[in-house]
Amino acid sequence: MQPSRLDVLYNADCAVCLKNRQRFPNNSVDLILTSPPYADRRNHSYGGIAAEEYVEWFLPIAEQLYRVLRPRGSFVLNIKENVKDGERQTYVMELILALKKQGWRWVEEYCWYKKNSYPGKWPNRFRDSWERCLHFSKQRNFKMYQDAVKVPIGDWAKKRFKSMSKNDFIRSLSGTNSRLGRRVANWLNRRKVYPHNVVVFEKEHYVEPTNVLRFPTECTNRNHSAVFPLELPTWFIKLFTRKNNIILDPFIGVGTTALAAIALGRRYIGIEAHKEFVREAKESIRELKGIISSRPA
Numbered sequence: 408m409q410p411s412r413l414d415v416l417y418n419a420d421c422a423v424c425l426k427n428r429q430r431f432p433n434n435s436v437d438l439i440l441t442s443p444p445y446a447d448r449r450n451h452s453y454g455g456i457a458a459e460e461y462v463e464w465f466l467p468i469a470e471q472l473y474r475v476l477r478p479r480g481s482f483v484l485n486i487k488e489n490v491k492d493g494e495r496q497t498y499v500m501e502l503i504l505a506l507k508k509q510g511w512r513w514v515e516e517y518c519w520y521k522k523n524s525y526p527g528k529w530p531n532r533f534r535d536s537w538e539r540c541l542h543f544s545k546q547r548n549f550k551m552y553q554d555a556v557k558v559p560i561g562d563w564a565k566k567r568f569k570s571m572s573k574n575d576f577i578r579s580l581s582g583t584n585s586r587l588g589r590r591v592a593n594w595l596n597r598r599k600v601y602p603h604n605v606v607v608f609e610k611e612h613y614v615e616p617t618n619v620l621r622f623p624t625e626c627t628n629r630n631h632s633a634v635f636p637l638e639l640p641t642w643f644i645k646l647f648t649r650k651n652n653i654i655l656d657p658f659i660g661v662g663t664t665a666l667a668a669i670a671l672g673r674r675y676i677g678i679e680a681h682k683e684f685v686r687e688a689k690e691s692i693r694e695l696k697g698i699i700s701s702r703p704a
């Protein structure tokens with residue numbers, strides 16, 4: 408069964424909204440991609456869930472998410488624990504364990520490297536420059552379209568491949584002390600590679616699939632303090648869905664997931680508790696649709 412409405416934003420508490428089985432039938436969405444309020448953060452705006460209560464708060468929501476996700480779908484949870492009294496909280500680890508008990512498979516942890524992270528230095532640690540994107544699935548053989556996230560190899564390749572040495576045609580150890588073998592000639596006719604993975608190290612380029620996500624641009628803050636850069640939902644949507652698939656974001660904020668879904672020809676459903684954010688999301692969606700429809704066919 409399909410959700411009763413697609414391309415819609417509900418102004419509601421997702422813990423309640425998700426229980427509506429007409430809006431959210433069993434096994435009806437292809438990807439759930441979301442960033443819930445983190446514990447003990449933004450108490451005055453929208454968050455404020457205590458770390459000790461976080462798992463208990465999130466589990467009933469996750470139970471509904473499990474129900475509505477298609478068997479071969481994916482759930483990507485962007486989250487990061489705070490520091491309290493000089494040490495990291497542990498609620499994310501506790502949440503992972505609790506989600507596994509609920510039946511989720513914890514497939515992978517992507518590290519979202521944030522080059523414009525909040526500046527600062529503390530006596531006992533350094534600037535915090537990454538967040539977790541936890542990938543869960545319901546079964547082992549989930550849908551994943553790795554080719555869809557490839558990007559053009561880039562100009563460096565022209566120069567690098569112009570003068571190939573004999574060693575480039577045999578498998579040899581890379582010059583980085585990594586002890587990894589590589590055959591440079593394997594990339595000769597490649598036009599596309601995985602993004603984030605063209606790593607420049609000691610002036611050499613290495614094309615390695617990694618789980619560290621570096622996006623070329625970062626978010627412009629709009630009127631929300633924790634907005635995704637558009638590239639983040641774009642990347643996961645390409646990786647885990649096809650055209651017309653359905654993406655759900657139960658904490659959609661100002662609608663970044665919906666914008667990425669629309670731009671990629673997918674369907675979206677968003678839930679957001681704050682009216683003001685829903686209004687802003689709708690405005691951005693209208694703007695984007697205007698831009699798309701004014702493009703020459």
Ligand SMILES: C[S@@+](CC[C@H](N)C(=O)[O-])C[C@H]1O[C@@H](n2cnc3c(N)ncnc32)[C@H](O)[C@@H]1O
Pocket residue numbers: 419420421422441442443444445453454631633634635657658659660661662663664678679680681684
């Ligand atoms: C981290 S922000 C998400 C930002 C979003 N990724 C974006 O790019 O705009 C979390 C959002 O969840 C919303 N929220 C908090 N509790 C909620 C609930 N129970 N149901 C739905 N939305 C909720 C907050 O208002 C906030 O906008």
